[in-house]
Structures are given as C-alpha cells and as structure tokens.
Amino acid sequence: MPELKLYHGVSSVCSVKVRIGLAEIGLGYDEVILDLQAGDQHAPEYLALNPDGVVPTLIDRDLVLRESSLIIEYLDREYNDGLLMPRGRAAEATARHWLVRCLAVHSAINTLTYATVMRQRIRETKDQHEIDGMLSRIPDPVAREKRRVLIEQGLDTPHSAQALGILRRTFSDMDRALRQGDWVSGPAFGLSDIALVSFIDRLWRLGLEGFWSRDRPSIGHWLAAMQARPSYESEVTGRIPEAAADEMREQGARHWPKLEAFWKRLEN
C-alpha cells in the first residue's frame, strides 16, 4: 500500500476533488486537516510544502504534489493503471483539457463562494484590521487582490460576470459531452467527472441549481449519478459539517435573485 499524506480542508472544493479521487481508486491515506478560516494554510511549515498557501497538497514518499487535477491524474496513473483516464488519443486529450479547465471553473466557484457566504462570514467575525492581516498573508498577489475586492464589494464587481460567463461555457460543454455518454469522461466514469463534481456540488449547495435546471437538465442528472456513488457519501455528505452546509444554502438563497438576474442578462 502506498504511504500517502493529504493536507486538505474539509469543505474546500479542491480538497473534495482529491478525496473523491482517492476514494474512487480505493487508496488509504493519512490526513492533516487545515482550518482555512484560521489561516493554517499560511503557517511557514505549510508554505514550505505549498508556497501559494492553498490546499490540497499530497505527499507521496519523496514527492510533494500540488494542484488537485494533477494529483488525481497522478494517483490514477501511479496506483490505478490509468483506469480513470479514457482510452484513445482523442478521449485522453479531451479529459486532460477538462483537468486544465478546472482552473477557470475553480476561479468562478471561488468568486461565487467568496462574494456570498465567505464575505458574510468574514465580515461578521473579523474587524478591518484582522481582514487586512488575513489578506496580507495571501502569497499570490492576484488572488489577494481578488479576495479583497470580493470581501469589500460582494457580487457587485466584474468578477461576477466573469464567473457566470465561465460557468455558462462550462455547462454548455458538459451538456454536449453528457448528450453523447453517461459521463463527462465518455461512456465510462472517469477523471473528468471526479474533477468537476465538487464544483457543481458547491453550486448545488449554494442553492444555485437554477443555473442548469431549466436549460441543461443533463447536468442535474449527472450530479444525481455522482451523488449516488459511495465516494460522494464518504467524502462530501459525510464530511462537510452540517452548519457549513446550512450556511451555504442560506447565503446562496439570499443572493439567488441577483445572480439569476445576472444570468438572464448573459442570455440576452
């Protein structure tokens, strides 16, 4: 059995992605849970492993692996005979494209999460001095500035339109894939499905399924199929604290009317 150690956040979408990958492959691991609200990701010992101060990070013996898409692909190749990678040059290229595309999808999910639920939580629990301190510890200047703007202005920034634009294109391409096979990866479940589910799950948890329920029902059916898998039960439902789940649904519902208006504007 490999000796794996995962540094992760319980509710973080990028961490959920890797946990689902580990569960699907059937790999055990030691874990170090980071409290992202408390700033554990900015501790010097963690920054030595992950200089961006983000989760997840996977340690496999002498190797430090970062980037959730790269981690799940590595695990599949190294410990699963690549069975989650679809066969054939074209299918493989498409799967890798989805893995890279997760960077943009994550950016959109990060915008919507921070502009709604996290903004509210941060403003309720921290004063301006603490917020400035928290921001100053984010190593990546682009991520730092985006976080500042979202905390200050919520959904009323160009980040919202960018996020929704990314999601519209993502849903459109997922829908096209899902019309051709049961999974985004093709006829068989695979890496693209694992890579995407935590993001779509986050939108669902925020009560934003209106983004796809009317125009792209294939996405709802795919999410239901993902939710029926044991990996979802063990890594998502079983691990995201109920209070966090309630908070997401509540904040998401509060912001839905504004988001729906933005969404409709994009349609025109």
Ligand SMILES: N[C@@H](CCC(=O)N[C@@H](CS)C(=O)NCC(=O)O)C(=O)O
């Ligand atoms: N592209 C990276 C993104 C990692 C990332 O941004 N993780 C978030 C959680 S989903 C994080 O650690 N945030 C902590 C922070 O921003 O301070 C990946 O997929 O691994």
